[in-house]
Amino acid sequence: MSTKSYVRTEMLPEKAPPPTEVGIIGWMKENLFSGWLNSLMTVITAYLIFWVLAAILPWLMNSVWNAGSLNECREILQGEAGACWGVINERFNQLMFGFYPENLYWRPVLAFVLMFVALAPVLFNPMPSGLKIAWGVFLVIGCWMLYRVGAPGLAYVVFLVAGGAFFLDRLASKMVWFSALFPFLAVWLLWGGTAWNVTMALFGFVIGYLVYRFLSPAVGFLFGLILAVLITVAWWLFLAGPVAATLAGSIPLELAPVESRKFGGLTLALMLGVTGIVGSLPLGIVLALGRQSDLLIVKSLCVGFIEFIRGVPLITLLFVASTLLNLFLPPGTEFDIILRVMIMVTLFAAAYMAEVIRGGLAALPKGQYEAADALGLDYWKAQRLIIMPQALKISIPGIVSTFIGLFKDTTLVSIIGLFDMLGWANAIRANAEWTGIVWELYAFIAFVFFIFCFCMSRYSMYLERKLQTGH
Amino acid sequence: MTTLTDPPKESFRLGMLIYDSRYRSITIQVAALIAFLIGMGWIVSNTMNNLASLGKEIDFGFLKEPASYDINQRLIEYTSRDTHARAAFIGLLNTLLVAVLGCVLATIIGVFVGVLRLSKNWLVGRVMTVYVEALRNVPTLLWIVFLMAIITETLPAPRDFKSGEAEMLLGGTVAVTNRGTYIPEPVFSYSLGNIKLLEGFYNNSFRFEVSLDLIVILCVLIGGILISGLIKRRADRVQAATGDRPKTWHLRLAVVVLPTVFVLWLLGLFFVVPEIKGFNFRDGIHLRASFLALWLALSFYTAAFIAEIVRAGIMAISKGQSEAAAALGLRSGRIMSLVILPQALRVIIPPLISQYLNLTKNSSLAIAVGYMDITGTLGGITLNQTGRELECLLLLMLIYLTISLLISSVMNWYNERVKLTER
Numbered sequence: 001m002s003t004k005s006y007v008r009t010e011m012l013p014e015k016a017p018p019p020t021e022v023g024i025i026g027w028m029k030e031n032l033f034s035g036w037l038n039s040l041m042t043v044i045t046a047y048l049i050f051w052v053l054a055a056i057l058p059w060l061m062n063s064v065w066n067a068g069s070l071n072e073c074r075e076i077l078q079g080e081a082g083a084c085w086g087v088i089n090e091r092f093n094q095l096m097f098g099f100y101p102e103n104l105y106w107r108p109v110l111a112f113v114l115m116f117v118a119l120a121p122v123l124f125n126p127m128p129s130g131l132k133i134a135w136g137v138f139l140v141i142g143c144w145m146l147y148r149v150g151a152p153g154l155a156y157v158v159f160l161v162a163g164g165a166f167f168l169d170r171l172a173s174k175m176v177w178f179s180a181l182f183p184f185l186a187v188w189l190l191w192g193g194t195a196w197n198v199t200m201a202l203f204g205f206v207i208g209y210l211v212y213r214f215l216s217p218a219v220g221f222l223f224g225l226i227l228a229v230l231i232t233v234a235w236w237l238f239l240a241g242p243v244a245a246t247l248a249g250s251i252p253l254e255l256a257p258v259e260s261r262k263f264g265g266l267t268l269a270l271m272l273g274v275t276g277i278v279g280s281l282p283l284g285i286v287l288a289l290g291r292q293s294d295l296l297i298v299k300s301l302c303v304g305f306i307e308f309i310r311g312v313p314l315i316t317l318l319f320v321a322s323t324l325l326n327l328f329l330p331p332g333t334e335f336d337i338i339l340r341v342m343i344m345v346t347l348f349a350a351a352y353m354a355e356v357i358r359g360g361l362a363a364l365p366k367g368q369y370e371a372a373d374a375l376g377l378d379y380w381k382a383q384r385l386i387i388m389p390q391a392l393k394i395s396i397p398g399i400v401s402t403f404i405g406l407f408k409d410t411t412l413v414s415i416i417g418l419f420d421m422l423g424w425a426n427a428i429r430a431n432a433e434w435t436g437i438v439w440e441l442y443a444f445i446a447f448v449f450f451i452f453c454f455c456m457s458r459y460s461m462y463l464e465r466k467l468q469t470g471h
Numbered sequence: 472m473t474t475l476t477d478p479p480k481e482s483f484r485l486g487m488l489i490y491d492s493r494y495r496s497i498t499i500q501v502a503a504l505i506a507f508l509i510g511m512g513w514i515v516s517n518t519m520n521n522l523a524s525l526g527k528e529i530d531f532g533f534l535k536e537p538a539s540y541d542i543n544q545r546l547i548e549y550t551s552r553d554t555h556a557r558a559a560f561i562g563l564l565n566t567l568l569v570a571v572l573g574c575v576l577a578t579i580i581g582v583f584v585g586v587l588r589l590s591k592n593w594l595v596g597r598v599m600t601v602y603v604e605a606l607r608n609v610p611t612l613l614w615i616v617f618l619m620a621i622i623t624e625t626l627p628a629p630r631d632f633k634s635g636e637a638e639m640l641l642g643g644t645v646a647v648t649n650r651g652t653y654i655p656e657p658v659f660s661y662s663l664g665n666i667k668l669l670e671g672f673y674n675n676s677f678r679f680e681v682s683l684d685l686i687v688i689l690c691v692l693i694g695g696i697l698i699s700g701l702i703k704r705r706a707d708r709v710q711a712a713t714g715d716r717p718k719t720w721h722l723r724l725a726v727v728v729l730p731t732v733f734v735l736w737l738l739g740l741f742f743v744v745p746e747i748k749g750f751n752f753r754d755g756i757h758l759r760a761s762f763l764a765l766w767l768a769l770s771f772y773t774a775a776f777i778a779e780i781v782r783a784g785i786m787a788i789s790k791g792q793s794e795a796a797a798a799l800g801l802r803s804g805r806i807m808s809l810v811i812l813p814q815a816l817r818v819i820i821p822p823l824i825s826q827y828l829n830l831t832k833n834s835s836l837a838i839a840v841g842y843m844d845i846t847g848t849l850g851g852i853t854l855n856q857t858g859r860e861l862e863c864l865l866l867l868m869l870i871y872l873t874i875s876l877l878i879s880s881v882m883n884w885y886n887e888r889v890k891l892t893e894r
Contacts, residue, residue, distance in 0.1 A: 031593035038592050045594050297500040301507055311875035312868045313832040319850060319867075323860040327521045328514045408610035415612075415839055422613060429620070438624045442617040446609045453608035 069433035088444050098264015106151030108267045111189045113142035117162045118182035121175040139163045192255035196244035208232035260338045264419035273407040279346035284353025309351035317344045322416040349406040360395030400460035404453045421445045533857045535674045542843045547679045555853045556676035562848030570831040576770035581777025606775035619764035619840040623649050632747050651759040653745035653752045660739030691734045695727035761842035773830045784819035817889045824882040
């Protein structure tokens with residue numbers, strides 16, 4: 001009996017997948033034409049994209065960069081469609097600096113590029129090695145910007161020394177000190193006047209620290225702190241001014257002073273945005289903690305403040321800043337309008353920040369609080385070491401979107417008569433040479449805002465990834 | 472034998488106010504309260520002194536005086552002889568108008584974009600991402616002013632319609648011009664008239680008329696919807712008893728549509744089409760350029776945020792939910808309406824409402840394009856004419872605060888209602 005059967009002993013070679021399932025065709029089949037509805041949507045969208053590009057591309061290709069007025073621009077174009085970027089070219093300085101004196105443009109530019117130097121150690125700690133090349137490019141761009149506005153040699157030296165420190169690993173970690181110093185430097189650069197004013201203001205912090213350091217062992221932690229604060233405030237109120245004046249008398253160290261009403265354009269928006277961002281985060285944390293606390297009076301004060309600020313539009317607060325704030329202060333107080341707006345914008349953002357951080361605090365498991373208590377940490381230590389690092393990490397997206405909202409809201413100052421970029425856009429459109437210009441002007445301003453806001457949102461994603469500790 | 476005694480009672484020392492945690496919270500609170508009261512007292516006394524030196528006092532009497540300025544955008548009757556209070560009232564109605572319409576349009580666009588952004592179609596997803604990023608990263612105010620500039624500078628003027636350079640859209644019924652858009656107006660030939668309300672109260676400041684036609688139509692519509700609900704309930708009962716669901720959609724549709732159409736016919740509804748007369752359009756409803764710019768800009772801007780909320784809400788529902796529903800044999804439409812949406816809505820609604828709140832507050836930017844909302848009337852012209860900054864701004868903030876608190880109390884109520892009951 002023969003039991004002959006055929007058994008295959010070796011595997012057949014794999015066949016290549018059909019050509020419609022791989023490569024670009026397969027990808028398109030899966031992602032663009034997977035069904036009749038999908039195909040229809042693809043076709044409609046593709047047509048829309050084509051339609052928009054067909055309108056924009058010829059217009060962009062046909063750009064006119066050098067024209068003194070809209071009419072001149074139209075003459076050059078001779079009836080063809082084309083963008084007239086001449087308006088940006090001609091009014092660039094106003095859109096960037098407002099009425100800032102032309103020969104002093106290097107000061108805001110220096111403050112601007114130094115801002116990145118001050119931000120870098122805060123944002124990237126430690127600096128990823130991949131970023132070093134980008135940093136080199138930034139230094140070159142910064143120098144070019146300084147060159148364009150005719151900065152004096154000292155400006156380059158300051159910028160390159162501060163910026164170059166990042167290439168030496170030993171110095172890079174110390175650059176946080178520059179970040180702390182930067183606000184004072186920026187104030188001096190932007191407003192000018194004698195350097196002694198900001199130095200003395202800075203000196204107040206040093207005095208406070210010294211008092212706290214040497215007195216608190218003797219009189220106890222809390223009294224030491226209270227004394228330090230009192231002495232610092234007293235220094236600012238009574239001594240800093242006269243001392244600065246005396247020092248300025250002997251060693252001037254002066255930059256030409258610039259009045260606040262001359263600020264404008266992107267400089268103004270950045271000033272408001274940066275002070276708001278720097279001020280609103282700590283204030284927001286304090287408010288959020290106040291709202292979460294068991295102390296009834298503190299809690300209700302915080303809740304009242306937060307709900308009030310969040311319940312009214314920013315523009316009404318700006319109206320208060322521009323018309324009412326002088327009414328609230330002692331008669332005869334002259335209070336700079338930009339400072340008033342800065343305070344209002346900061347308070348406004350702080351209320352939103354407080355809610356974002358409260359969300360983060362609430363999302364933290366209760367075990368974290370209990371564990372901190374079990375370790376015997378007191379309230380502030382628990383907050384600083386356990387609660388806040390986690391709560392802030394959870395709320396990064398919210399915090400950054402509050403920052404972005406704050407920066408966008410700086411445009412509202414154009415309504416109360418300050419000349420930020422939108423204020424300038426109105427002024428330029430009212431000018432006889434450029435009446436009728438719409439797309440180029442607003443597209444440029446939108447583009448500038450987009451760059452800043454988009455970078456912020458990308459940075460928040462990077463930070464979220466970096467701080468990710470889950471699996 | 473030893474006896475246990477209590478440790479000697481500590482007598483109260485001043486330092487315990489700070490170092491003893493039993494007293495510290497009281498100390499801090501008292502200090503905070505005192506600081507707050509001193510601060511408030513300082514501000515109030517400064518204000519009083521300043522006002523006294525200016526020869527002013529806080530007085531809301533100006534609200535009863537004639538406003539003597541015109542408001543071109545108004546929902547109810549207003550003349551320049553009316554009071555400041557009425558001007559503010561008109562402004563408030565304008566704010567609410569743009570806020571409500573803005574919320575509706577923003578929701579429609581936002582849901583559309585949010586759902587499409589999740590689509591498996593690569594191209595559509597990318598386009599929607601571009602939309603969201605472009606809108607979100609540019610200030611609202613810029614969009615509003617930009618849109619206003621586009622409308623006034625690039626659209627045809629009304630006289631171009633006369634000379635034939637521009638044509639009306641949709642079969643000659645809608646005119647898109649640089650002064651705004653003119654659309655047909657519904658008119659009733661057998662109108663029932665209006666009811667006048669609040670006549671004679673506070674110098675006639677809050678009088679308004681309610682169209683009886685509108686009330687009748689709304690009543691019929693709501694009645695139809697209620698009856699349709701009854702039909703659905705009956706179908707549910709039949710399904711529970713027999714397992715078969717009777718087809719009811721045509722009946723439910725008819726109950727809503729037919730009576731409404733009948734009432735409209737009874738009232739003699741017809742549309743008055745805008746017509747060019749002289750250099751401008753007559754008849755029809757005039758949607759002003761400022762209104763359109765504000766409405767569309769706010770809607771498109773807020774829609775970008777709503778799209779993100781909708782996307783996050785749908786993504787928050789784990790895939791297991793829809794798979795489990797499919798395993799139970801539900802069809803995809805039922806999965807969406809019975810399983811996904813009820814859960815997603817719990818995530819979506821609270822941030823959605825706070826977007827509505829943002830839109831309402833952002834509508835105060837109307838002042839940049841000259842749309843006369845409450846900020847433009849009470850906080851703008853009235854403030855400048857009467858010089859009563861304190862009173863006007865107080866009132867303005869109070870009104871916005873009331874609107875905000877109303878909206879957020881709706882949100883709290885909803886949150887309470889849909890909260891998961893945890894065990």
